[in-house]
Amino acid sequence: xxxxxxLAMMLGLAGPALAQExxxxxxxxLANAEQEARAQALFEDIRCVVCQHESIADxxxxxxxxxxxxxxxxxxxxxxxxxxxxxxxxRYGDYVLFTPPVRLGTLLLxxxxxxxxxxxxxxxxxxARRRSGQIxxxxxxxxxxxTRVDNLLKAARTGPEDDATLPPKTRDGTS
Numbered sequence: 761x762x763x764x765x766x767l768a769m770m771l772g773l774a775g776p777a778l779a780q781e782x783x784x785x786x787x788x789x790l791a792n793a794e795q796e797a798r799a800q801a802l803f804e805d806i807r808c809v810v811c812q813h814e815s816i817a818d819x820x821x822x823x824x825x826x827x828x829x830x831x832x833x834x835x836x837x838x839x840x841x842x843x844x845x846x847x848x849x850x851r852y853g854d855y856v857l858f859t860p861p862v863r864l865g866t867l868l869l870x871x872x873x874x875x876x877x878x879x880x881x882x883x884x885x886x887x888a889r890r891r892s893g894q895i896x897x898x899x900x901x902x903x904x905x906x907t908r909v910d911n912l913l914k915a916a917r918t919g920p921e922d923d924a925t926l927p928p929k930t931r932d933g934t935s
Contacts, residue, residue: 787828787832789832790832796832798835799832799835801841802835802841802844803816803817803828803831805858805859806845806848806857808823809856811824816831830848845857
């Protein structure tokens with residue numbers, strides 16, 4: 761019974777190990793050095809759709825390996841860099857490019873940061889002007905109010921013992 765339990769546990773643990781992605785086949789560079797240089801430059805401009813923040817040149821994912829192979833095949837066929845990029849965009853969308861093209865659909869992506877910065881600066885200026893308009897430097901005070909303010913300011917500078925407007929202290933020193 762114990763051996764059967766151990767065998768069942770071993771088989772249960774073997775399942776996740778078999779579910780791993782097989783290692784990617786090693787990339788074969790193009791025979792023409794100029795074409796390989798073009799391919800390497802394209803690899804840096806193309807985003808891995810699995811890793812998201814890595815280029816396919818740096819990504820170890822199997823999809824990135826497939827994308828590198830696809831790019832090399834297109835370059836070997838004689839396609840231009842633009843045609844290769846267009847093929848990837850047709851397959852994966854604008855997301856596959858690190859620098860998406862500027863057009864009506866992506867205008868919000870390019871212009872939104874500028875709009876947010878200018879809008880934030882405008883709100884700050886509006887609040888600053890609104891706040892400065894609320895304080896009246898020449899507030900109309902009655903003579904009694906002005907005397908009280910002067911006495912309070914004098915008490916703050918010299919101490920509360922000299923101020924007649926404050927309540928007298930009791931024997932224990934509290935007001």
